[in-house]
Amino acid sequence: MADDIRRNMALFPIGIVMKLTDLTARQIRYYEQHELIIPARTGGNQRLYSFNDVERLLEIKDLIEKGVNIAGIKQVLLPMSKDSEDATVLNEQSEVKRREMTDSQLHRMLKQQLLGGGKRLGQVSLIQGELSRFFKK
16 A cells, blocks of 8 residues: 555544544644644544644644744644645545554554654654654564
């Protein structure tokens, strides 16, 4: 599976994203309201987040900690649209794949994303330092 497709797959429910980012559900929904992230929705209206969403939330968190307000973050990170290349995808293929994945497979995929670097060749992912604390050596 191509890396860009894998990074956009809707995999994580909001509870997992809260643990990965140390953000509250309210904060995550607030950033969604301001179109800084756009998670996919299941048929039951459950939000599902991708690797790209988690990385973007960590970037937002870092900017907030540096004192940047929402208006500044919107200028730095440009609001997302459902048609953007980083938008989370929830189609039949990705939904089937998500349901087939066990927790250990998802854990392995997350670890591979961390060790594999950023989404652009030669660029280190901003989330590597944040998410690496979830892995035992």
